[in-house]
Amino acid sequence: MLITCPYCGPRDVIEYTYQGDGNRERPDPASQNFEAWNAYVYDRLNPAGDHNEIWQHSGGCRAHLRVVRNTLTHEISSVAFASGDHHAPAARRKAEDKP
Amino acid sequence: MAEYSALSLLANALKGNKDWKPAWRKPDPKASYDVIIIGGGGHGLSTAYYLAKEHGITNVAVLEKGWLGSGNVGRNTTAVRSNYLLPANTRFYEHSMKLWENLSHELNYNVMFSQRGCLNLAHTPAQFDDYARRGNAMRHLGVDAELMTPAEIKRLIPALDISGDARFPVIGGLMQRRAGTARHDAVAWGYARGADRRGVDIIENCEVTGFLRDGDRISGVTTSRGDIRARKVAVAVAGSTGRVMQMAGVETMPIESHVLQAFVTESLKPFIDTVVTFGMGHFYMSQSDKGGLVYGGDIDGYNSYAQRGNLPIVDEVMSEMLALFPGLGRVRMLRSWGGVCDMSMDGSPIITTGPLPGMYLNCGWCYGGFKATPASGWCFAWTIAKDQPHEFNAPFTLDRFHRGLVIDDKGQGANPRLH
Numbered sequence: 001m002l003i004t005c006p007y008c009g010p011r012d013v014i015e016y017t018y019q020g021d022g023n024r025e026r027p028d029p030a031s032q033n034f035e036a037w038n039a040y041v042y043d044r045l046n047p048a049g050d051h052n053e054i055w056q057h058s059g060g061c062r063a064h065l066r067v068v069r070n071t072l073t074h075e076i077s078s079v080a081f082a083s084g085d086h087h088a089p090a091a092r093r094k095a096e097d098k099p
Numbered sequence: 100m101a102e103y104s105a106l107s108l109l110a111n112a113l114k115g116n117k118d119w120k121p122a123w124r125k126p127d128p129k130a131s132y133d134v135i136i137i138g139g140g141g142h143g144l145s146t147a148y149y150l151a152k153e154h155g156i157t158n159v160a161v162l163e164k165g166w167l168g169s170g171n172v173g174r175n176t177t178a179v180r181s182n183y184l185l186p187a188n189t190r191f192y193e194h195s196m197k198l199w200e201n202l203s204h205e206l207n208y209n210v211m212f213s214q215r216g217c218l219n220l221a222h223t224p225a226q227f228d229d230y231a232r233r234g235n236a237m238r239h240l241g242v243d244a245e246l247m248t249p250a251e252i253k254r255l256i257p258a259l260d261i262s263g264d265a266r267f268p269v270i271g272g273l274m275q276r277r278a279g280t281a282r283h284d285a286v287a288w289g290y291a292r293g294a295d296r297r298g299v300d301i302i303e304n305c306e307v308t309g310f311l312r313d314g315d316r317i318s319g320v321t322t323s324r325g326d327i328r329a330r331k332v333a334v335a336v337a338g339s340t341g342r343v344m345q346m347a348g349v350e351t352m353p354i355e356s357h358v359l360q361a362f363v364t365e366s367l368k369p370f371i372d373t374v375v376t377f378g379m380g381h382f383y384m385s386q387s388d389k390g391g392l393v394y395g396g397d398i399d400g401y402n403s404y405a406q407r408g409n410l411p412i413v414d415e416v417m418s419e420m421l422a423l424f425p426g427l428g429r430v431r432m433l434r435s436w437g438g439v440c441d442m443s444m445d446g447s448p449i450i451t452t453g454p455l456p457g458m459y460l461n462c463g464w465c466y467g468g469f470k471a472t473p474a475s476g477w478c479f480a481w482t483i484a485k486d487q488p489h490e491f492n493a494p495f496t497l498d499r500f501h502r503g504l505v506i507d508d509k510g511q512g513a514n515p516r517l518h
Contacts (some may be wrong), residue, residue, distance in 0.1 A: 001409050018401045018516060021355070041498040041513045042444050043177045043351035046341035048404040064487070071404045 007061040015059035022043065022052040022066055022082070034085050048072055054082055100208045102292075103228045122288055123167075123295035128302050131328035132160045134483060135320060137307050137343060138336040139163025141283075142461055144290035144301070145476025146335060146483070151297035153428070153477070154484035159299045160329070161390040162322060164306040168287035171328060171337050174406075174438035175469040176395045176397075177359050178374050178383060180278035181242055184233045185436035187494035187506050188447060189240045194491050195474030196242075196277060202473060208289030210281050211388065215376040217278035218247065218255070220423075222267040226378050230273035239412040245366075248273045256371055258424050266422045267379040280374060280385050282457055286472055302346065309346045313488040317347065317457035335475075338439025347455060353444040353500045355464040355507040355515040358437045359466045362416065364430045366390030375423070382419035391433060394420060398466060400516045408437045411419065440466045444504035446518030450478050458499060459483050465518050 001013040021044050027036040045051075051071045056064050064082035069075070100439035101107075102120070110229045134150060136143045138159045150156045152361050163169075179199055181192035204209050220494055221227040227246075234244035253261045261269050302324070307406060311319035311326060319328035322415055336343050337375040338356045367390050374425055384394035399408045413435065421428055443449065443463030448471065450461050478492035488495075500513075511517040 012411075013409060020514075020516070021402070038501055039351070042353045044341075044353065044515075045351055045354050046355050046402065047345075048339075048356075049340050051402050053402065069401075071402045074403065074405055074409070 001074055001076075003057075003065070003067060003076060005057045005060060005063065005065065006079060006081060007063060009058065011057070011060055015057060016055045017058040019054035019056055019064065022054045036091060050077065101205055108473060109327040110513070122292040123301050125303065126300045127355075128162075128305065128322070128327050129300065129321070130158060130323050130326075132300070133158040133450055134331045134333060135327060135329040135331065136161045136333045136335060136383070138321065138334065138339075139167045139172045139291075139301060139303065140335065141168070141472040142289065142337070142464075142475045142479065143286055143335040144294060145472050146333060146461070146479040146503050147294040147299045147301075147476075148290045148297070148335075149477045149480035150484060151294055151369065153297055154195055154480060156484055159294075159300035160321070160327065161301045162305045162307055162327075163301070163303045166303050167301060168284055171438045171440070171468060172287045172342060172472070173284055174361060174436060175283055176383065176385070176393050177280040177283050177387075177469060178217060178278070178385060179212070179281055179469070179470040180374070181276055182217065182219070182233065182237060182244065182275045183508055184271065184280065185506055185508050186236075186238050186240060188508050189269075190235060191474055191478070191491050191495070192470065193240065193242050194477070195471050198280065198473035199281065199470075200277075202281075202286075202289070206289035208285060208292060210285045210289055212279065213388075214277050214279040215373050215385070216274055217282065217376070218252065219268060219273045219376045220252070220269050221271045221273070222269060222379045224270065227271045230271070234273050243277050245274050245276070246446060247274050252427055258370060258376060258426055259375070259451055260423060274495075280387075282388075283469060284467075290472075290476070298513060307346070314456075315456050317455050318509055328508075329421055330457070331459060331483055332457060333479065334463065335461040335479065335512060337441050337464055340441045342404075347458065348363060353497070353513075354463055355402050355440050355442045356404050357442050357516060358405060358408045359395065359398045359399070359404040359440050360412055360416070360437045361393070361395040362413075362426075362435045363387070363391040363393050363433050365433050367392065377419050377423055379422075380415070380419045382416060384420065390485055392427070392430070398442070398516060406437045406439060409433075411496045429460045435494060440464070440468075442466075442514060442515035442518060444513040445507040446509050446511065447506040448475070448495050449497050450475065450495045451488065451497050452481060452482060452486060454497055463495075465515075
């Protein structure tokens with residue numbers, strides 16, 4: 001299985017660490033909403049088909065990635081930075097080139 | 100009257116083996132049953148068997164999407180043991196062990212249960228202490244366990260690299276002598292025949308496509324062979340739990356489906372006569388009666404419904420095998436395959452009434468469901484028949500996560516890929 005890291009390009013799955021289901025929403029750390037914490041910790045969609053999940057390129061650039069992968073075929077349809085704040089290197093250079 | 104005996108073997112041999120009755124019928128589904136069991140694997144079949152035998156409920160259908168025993172009951176590495184730490188697990192798996200010990204006789208079907216022992220190797224003093232603790236916990240509840248020294252281990256498994264030069268030197272081990280292996284297909288076939296002879300309909304190639312409802316209550320299933328109604332619908336589908344529960348409108352479960360690979364080598368002369376596990380990684384191996392070494396390791400570690408895995412785990416399992424048995428370097432691997440495991444959030448199973456009215460649920464076996472087959476069916480049948488759990492499966496509820504009563508034998512937390 002190859003995962004194409006936006007920074008590093010296509011790399012073998014052994015370079016990555018699986019961080020699990022990317023659909024879960026972590027409640028605010030101060031939250032005392034028991035149900036929300038319970039859902040975050042224990043409940044999983046576990047779909048047979050496209051799965052929204054988090055991988056870390058731990059053996060490479062260490063970026064956290066949001067990957068959409070098919071759990072029936074292992075086919076990967078999209079890879080993006082887990083945080084929307086990141087930009088791909090090319091885009092960042094372009095921004096820096098501006099006077 | 101036993102169907103298989105020395106006399107019946109002889110009589111049928113003389114007649115050219117043409118008169119054997121099929122082990123189970125191929126009935127068409129009826130319009131309704133008292134109980135429908137979804138999933139014709141080991142657990143579904145043993146549930147049907149004990150429903151009929153222990154509780155007299157024989158108007159039962161087992162619905163299997165593929166052919167009987169095509170899932171994990173025919174894909175596991177056949178180890179049977181009850182060497183757990185936590186009392187809930189120990190009691191349940193020891194009950195299973197006791198059922199295993201009489202299973203061939205009970206079913207009149209040779210499941211080739213071989214109590215060849217299961218040895219967990221320790222490679223650090225801390226690990227050895229941990230095994231001593233687990234062994235004491237087991238003995239406290241009446242389960243056999245003994246600590247072994249490297250010299251004793253060397254006598255038991257001469258091929259094991261027990262030298263101080265090994266990458267991870269062996270400093271001792273925890274042995275359960277009553278543990279062992281069984282012929283996995285025979286378990287499915289034996290339970291199937293036993294259930295069939297008591298009147299259970301085993302319906303293969305019958306895929307459940309949805310649930311019928313009567314108000315809030317589950318009142319049957321829609322299948323590729325038509326609608327079937329039932330007072331009680333039991334789900335025992337292991338790795339497919341998420342898919343089946345979604346059909347019933349249960350969106351999330353404390354379960355992730357992961358793929359576990361297993362391997363077998365070409366046949367060798369007798370090499371090891373026990374089940375051995377590696378303590379510095381995840382590796383277990385035994386030798387089948389046919390001579391092949393049957394072994395496996397960790398799950399691949401990401402959600403998967405594909406019954407095939409990836410190469411990194413193959414590489415890791417082979418490395419661990421060679422760390423223990425350098426002499427196997429030139430042995431050829433014959434086959435590898437994968438099965439889909441229902442990894443629960445604490446590594447322990449779920450056998451319960453609900454979660455919907457009219458429904459009963461059996462899942463969360465992680466990759467250890469084979470050894471549980473008899474007790475799982477026995478407890479699930481009890482739960483279905485009496486609408487309440489037996490004391491053996493009372494801790495294995497679905498809401499234990501919600502209530503903070505997790506049974507986390509390995510202490511890994513809510514991280515299914517690490518259990």
